[in-house]
Amino acid sequence: NPYAGLVSCLRAAWLCGKTRPMEYRVAQLEALGRFLDEKKQEILEATSSDMGKPSFEAEFSEIILCKSELHETLNNLSRWMKDEHVDKNSVTRWDSAFIRKDPYGVVLIIAPWNYPVNLLLGPLIGAIAAGNCVIIKPSEMTKNTERLVAEALPSYLDKDCFAVVTAGVQETTRLLENKFDYIFFTGSPSVGRIIMTAAAKHLTPVTLELGGKNPCYVSDTCDVQNVARRVAWGRFFNAGQTCIAPDYVLCSLEMQEKLLLALSKTITDFYGSNPQKSHDFGRIAGEKHFQRLQELLCSGQVVIGGETDEAERYIAPTVLADVHPSDPIMQEEIFGPILPIVPVANMDEAIDFINSRERPLVVYAFSSNNKVVNQVLERTSSGGFCGNDTLMHVTLTSLPFGGVGSSGLGMYHGKFTFNTFSHHRGCLHRYMGRETINALRYPPYTQQKLGLVRAASEVKRKGACTLL
Amino acid sequence: MERMQQVVGRARAAFNSGRCRSLEFRLQQLKALEQMVQEKEKEILAAIKADLHKCGPNAYNHEILGVLGELALAMDKLPSWAAPQPVKKNLLTMRDEVYVCPEPLGVVLIIGAWNYPFVLVMQPLIGAIAAGNAVVVKPSEISENTAQLVADLLPQYLDRELYPVVTGGVPETTALLTQRFDHILYTGNSTVGKIVMAAAAKHLTPVTLELGGKSPCYIDKDCDLAVACRRITWGKYMNCGQTCIAPDYILCDPSIQSKVVENIKATLQEFYGEDVKSSPDYERIVNKRHFKRIVGLLEGQKIAHGGQTDEASCFIAPTILTDVSPESKVMEEEIFGPVLPILTVKSVDEAIEFINRREKPLALYVFSNDKKLIKRVISETSSGGVTANDVFMHALVPDLPFGGVGNSGMGAYHGKYSFETFSHHRACLIKDLKMEVVNKLRYPPGSQKKV
Numbered sequence: 070n071p072y073a074g075l076v077s078c079l080r081a082a083w084l085c086g087k088t089r090p091m092e093y094r095v096a097q098l099e100a101l102g103r104f105l106d107e108k109k110q111e112i113l114e115a116t117s118s119d120m121g122k123p124s125f126e127a128e129f130s131e132i133i134l135c136k137s138e139l140h141e142t143l144n145n146l147s148r149w150m151k152d153e154h155v156d157k158n159s160v161t162r163w164d165s166a167f168i169r170k171d172p173y174g175v176v177l178i179i180a181p182w183n184y185p186v187n188l189l190l191g192p193l194i195g196a197i198a199a200g201n202c203v204i205i206k207p208s209e210m211t212k213n214t215e216r217l218v219a220e221a222l223p224s225y226l227d228k229d230c231f232a233v234v235t236a237g238v239q240e241t242t243r244l245l246e247n248k249f250d251y252i253f254f255t256g257s258p259s260v261g262r263i264i265m266t267a268a269a270k271h272l273t274p275v276t277l278e279l280g281g282k283n284p285c286y287v288s289d290t291c292d293v294q295n296v297a298r299r300v301a302w303g304r305f306f307n308a309g310q311t312c313i314a315p316d317y318v319l320c321s322l323e324m325q326e327k328l329l330l331a332l333s334k335t336i337t338d339f340y341g342s343n344p345q346k347s348h349d350f351g352r353i354a355g356e357k358h359f360q361r362l363q364e365l366l367c368s369g370q371v372v373i374g375g376e377t378d379e380a381e382r383y384i385a386p387t388v389l390a391d392v393h394p395s396d397p398i399m400q401e402e403i404f405g406p407i408l409p410i411v412p413v414a415n416m417d418e419a420i421d422f423i424n425s426r427e428r429p430l431v432v433y434a435f436s437s438n439n440k441v442v443n444q445v446l447e448r449t450s451s452g453g454f455c456g457n458d459t460l461m462h463v464t465l466t467s468l469p470f471g472g473v474g475s476s477g478l479g480m481y482h483g484k485f486t487f488n489t490f491s492h493h494r495g496c497l498h499r500y501m502g503r504e505t506i507n508a509l510r511y512p513p514y515t516q517q518k519l520g521l522v523r524a525a526s527e528v529k530r531k532g533a534c535t536l537l
Numbered sequence: 538m539e540r541m542q543q544v545v546g547r548a549r550a551a552f553n554s555g556r557c558r559s560l561e562f563r564l565q566q567l568k569a570l571e572q573m574v575q576e577k578e579k580e581i582l583a584a585i586k587a588d589l590h591k592c593g594p595n596a597y598n599h600e601i602l603g604v605l606g607e608l609a610l611a612m613d614k615l616p617s618w619a620a621p622q623p624v625k626k627n628l629l630t631m632r633d634e635v636y637v638c639p640e641p642l643g644v645v646l647i648i649g650a651w652n653y654p655f656v657l658v659m660q661p662l663i664g665a666i667a668a669g670n671a672v673v674v675k676p677s678e679i680s681e682n683t684a685q686l687v688a689d690l691l692p693q694y695l696d697r698e699l700y701p702v703v704t705g706g707v708p709e710t711t712a713l714l715t716q717r718f719d720h721i722l723y724t725g726n727s728t729v730g731k732i733v734m735a736a737a738a739k740h741l742t743p744v745t746l747e748l749g750g751k752s753p754c755y756i757d758k759d760c761d762l763a764v765a766c767r768r769i770t771w772g773k774y775m776n777c778g779q780t781c782i783a784p785d786y787i788l789c790d791p792s793i794q795s796k797v798v799e800n801i802k803a804t805l806q807e808f809y810g811e812d813v814k815s816s817p818d819y820e821r822i823v824n825k826r827h828f829k830r831i832v833g834l835l836e837g838q839k840i841a842h843g844g845q846t847d848e849a850s851c852f853i854a855p856t857i858l859t860d861v862s863p864e865s866k867v868m869e870e871e872i873f874g875p876v877l878p879i880l881t882v883k884s885v886d887e888a889i890e891f892i893n894r895r896e897k898p899l900a901l902y903v904f905s906n907d908k909k910l911i912k913r914v915i916s917e918t919s920s921g922g923v924t925a926n927d928v929f930m931h932a933l934v935p936d937l938p939f940g941g942v943g944n945s946g947m948g949a950y951h952g953k954y955s956f957e958t959f960s961h962h963r964a965c966l967i968k969d970l971k972m973e974v975v976n977k978l979r980y981p982p983g984s985q986k987k988v
Contacts, residue, residue, distance in 0.1 A: 084893060086917065089916075123981075123983060124983070125981070125983025125987065126983070129979075155934065155936035155937060156935075156936045157934070158934075158935065158936075166931070166934045166936070166937060168937065168938065169915065169923075171919050171942070173942070174919075174943075250943065258741060261741055262738055262739060262741060265734070265737070265738035265741065266735055266738040266739075268734070268738075269731050269734035269735040269737075269738055270731060270735075272727060272730055272731060272734065272746065272748070272943065272944055272946075272947065274947040274948075277741065279741070291970055292970050292971070292973075295970050295971070295973045296970070298973065298976065298980060299976065302976075302979065302980055338980075339980060339981040339982070340981060340982075341982075347981070347982070348982070348983075349981035349982050349983050350981070435970065436970075437970050439967075442967060443967075446638075446965060446967075450640060450643075450961070450963075451963065452963070452964075453963060453964035453965065453966075454638075454963060454964070454965045454966070455965075455966045455967075455968070456965075456966065456967035456968060457967065457968040457969060457970045458966070458968045458976075461629070461630070461966060461968070462635075462964055462965070462966035464627075464629070465624070465625075465626070465627060465630060465635060465964075465966070467624035467625040467626070467635070468624055468635065468637065468964035468966070469637060469962055469964050470964060473642070473961045473963070474643075474719065474741070475741050477741075478741065478742075478743040479743075480962065492919065492942040493938050493949065494919075494920065494921065494922055494923060494942070495921075495922040495923070495931045495932075495934070495937030495938050495939060495949075496915060496922065496923040496924075496925075496931060496937075497922075497923065497924045497925070497927070497930050497931035497934060497937070498911060498924075498925040498926065499924060499925060499926040499927040499930060500926065501760065501761050501764055501765070501904075501906065501926050504764050504767070507767075507768065507771075507927075510598070510771065511767070511771055511807075511808060512595075512771075512808040512809060512816070512818035512819075513808065513809075513810070513816070513817075513818055514592060514593075514594035514595055514598075514817075514818050515594065516594065518594065519594040519597060519598065522598060522602070523602060
């Protein structure tokens with residue numbers, strides 16, 4: 070077991086209690102902030118080399134959003150760490166009942182390649198804030214970022230308690246043989262299953278941030294140009310390699326026509342007449358994914374884009390029309406800059422379509438009629454929901470971010486990350502006196518005792534429930 | 538296998554029909570459950586008695602009172618639990634609707650345990666129904682009378698398609714676990730817990746595992762020993778020690794070991810009289826297999842009190858062992874029986890170290906007059922839950938989450954935590970299609986100015 074030594078070192082550090090004091094956690098978090106500030110240029114360069122990430126996108130998604138999470142955490146850490154006192158309705162007033170937030174111990178964070186810094190630091194911030202020791206495994210797909218993290222990050226953090234492990238598939242499998250106290254994984258559902266199966270051997274709790282095909286319903290009543298902008302932005306950001314990108318559009322044939330015109334204009338506004346020359350459009354992260362995406366272009370009709378350049382791993386911002394549910398592009402999460410439009414007769418058909426498939430990470434609905442947006446919300450199920458925009462729900466640190474069904478289990482962001490990496494321990498500190506009250510519960514049991522116990526502890530219904 | 542597919546398939550079709558989503562429907566089902574518990578109290582107590590030799594008042598206290606309390610709480614709070622929760626907005630979303638909406642997960646599976654066979658099926662069921670799910674209930678086959686009763690009663694009071702009961706043993710449970718559920722709550726031991734989680738992993742099904750372990754009980758020299766020992770005795774020997782949060786073993790200073798034994802002996806006398814075997818308030822071991830297992834743990838031990846056994850009736854007397862070695866068999870597994878080992882430690886530091894060297898337990902107990910010491914023990918250890926200066930009681934506070942950590946489990950339930958466990962918390966952001974000018978900042982072409 071090649072990693073047993075590392076894990077047991079971290080576990081020894083954990084048992085010493087080093088990571089528990091708030092001052093320690095704050096110091097480590099502030100160091101992370103310095104990493105983001107001092108290594109900003111290197112991060113922008115690495116993500117640019119790895120996947121042609123435009124500096125605007127990299128700065129926004131990898132630096133600014135991370136710093137938001139960091140500040141939110143530092144601002145609130147002392148409050149989050151405090152014991153939560155609860156209603157003491159079935160204990161005496163001399164007792165103290167509270168929820169203690171305990172760290173789990175040694176946790177493992179496995180990050181994906183599409184937002185290699187954000188999706189690594191996001192969970193890391195919460196894991197440190199919650200007082201854990203952490204093994205960090207950046208994605209091996211984005212080699213420059215992996216190298217940057219492996220070389221630079223350890224010098225900012227306490228090496229006794231935090232380690233970066235670079236590993237491919239084989240090594241990660243070996244890493245997973247070890248016992249961790251929590252595993253946080255971001256990636257595909259098929260690997261998610263492997264991770265959870267490995268975790269089951271040690272009864273390790275997990276958070277799995279997975280994916281799926283995020284549907285985007287566009288109703289006939291809407292401002293088409295605004296819709297086109299918001300959908301295009303969400304679809305083509307990071308060249309489509311975003312777990313919450315709108316994967317496909319559902320709309321009427323009539324709306325499809327209007328959308329195609331609006332999307333064409335938007336794409337030109339965003340990226341110019343030749344997006345390959347734009348500084349604001351990314352590239353595909355690896356050869357395998359490039360090939361995979363190229364093959365999907367045969368679905369439906371290419372109305373906008375469709376150009377590819379293997380040397381640059383460039384795929385133009387592409388829109389496919391008249392896509393059929395059985396087309397190849399509708400069988401897997403696209404994760405690329407291709408937007409299929411699947412025509413449906415009406416909202417009901419769109420909802421049925423969505424519900425006949427696996428629950429996605431997010432459902433999008435666009436309409437100027439709020440009732441339509443609410444109908445789609447109420448009649449579907451997904452990790453999250455965003456009406457009349459794309460991606461933005463994850464920029465709010467007050468909203469939990471996570472999937473449901475095959476799009477994932479668990480959630481994070483803001484205080485939800487802290488909670489994810491904490492064990493909520495129910496604690497009751499009782500008074501040693503007043504033993505006579507306890508006498509009711511001791512044998513020998515009598516009907517009389519029972520009567521008194523029933524009277525004393527029964528929760529009575531407060532009045533009549535108006536719904537009945 | 539086919540039968541399981543049909544049962545789960547019917548439950549899923551019933552869930553998809555949408556009828557269990559309305560609050561009215563859920564409240565109606567909870568009310569029906571309440572009616573069932575009230576009308577069939579005698580039958581429920583009789584089944585528990587047949588399974589565990591548990592007397593009426595005891596069974597009522599453990600299994601019925603708690604269930605009625607959970608039902609009343611759920612019916613009272615459901616509207617507020619199920620309501621969308623608005624959250625803090627930022628500058629960009631000031632004019633938008635931002636909230637978290639609790640939603641049902643779908644079809645959930647509840648696997649019960651035999652030691653508190655009624656409440657360990659009912660309490661999760663209440664939360665699952667309240668959260669709007671369809672529920673497949675699988676009571677433990679070891680407490681067969683209660684299992685059969687649950688299978689007979691639930692269809693009489695609840696929607697038959699939405700809340701089916703599946704009875705059976707290992708083969709039936711294995712077949713059930715191949716089906717896809719949207720959450721599984723399992724109560725039992727760590728070995729089977731791993732099997733349940735591995736099966737769940739195939740479908741990416743979230744799980745709540747209420748497992749067990751050896752719950753330590755540290756008695757400080759500075760405490761009211763008589764009171765401490767009475768409370769420990771109550772918790773240890775209730776249900777003949779077959780309680781997941783029973784104090785498994787005691788850690789104390791050698792100088793108070795004999796006083797602890799004396800106090801427990803005196804309390805046992807008070808509780809069960811001279812002849813424990815004839816006390817109506819003392820239960821039996823659930824079956825021969827567990828009886829033999831527990832008797833095996835006594836081998837080579839110094840029995841300070843008790844030790845009498847009777848295989849025919851699965852009777853094991855309340856037993857205390859002293860000067861137990863940490864390496865002995867009785868310290869290797871969760872005892873789950875009326876055998877209380879006492880191990881001596883020279884200080885609270887040694888106790889904390891001892892506890893931390895072992896798997897994280899479901900419960901931790903510490904008795905002391907010294908508040909600082911209690912705080913220290915809590916802060917320097919980890920466990921599912923804690924009660925200081927008593928046993929069990931943290932599990933009875935409705936607003937405290939009840940669950941394990943590490944080997945003792947994952948996830949939590951009770952009260953509103955049951956509702957949350959069986960819900961998906963969906964983040965919702967509803968924006969306006971207008972106000973596009975605000976969005977222009979984020980669109981390409983990008984530039985440093987925009988950043």
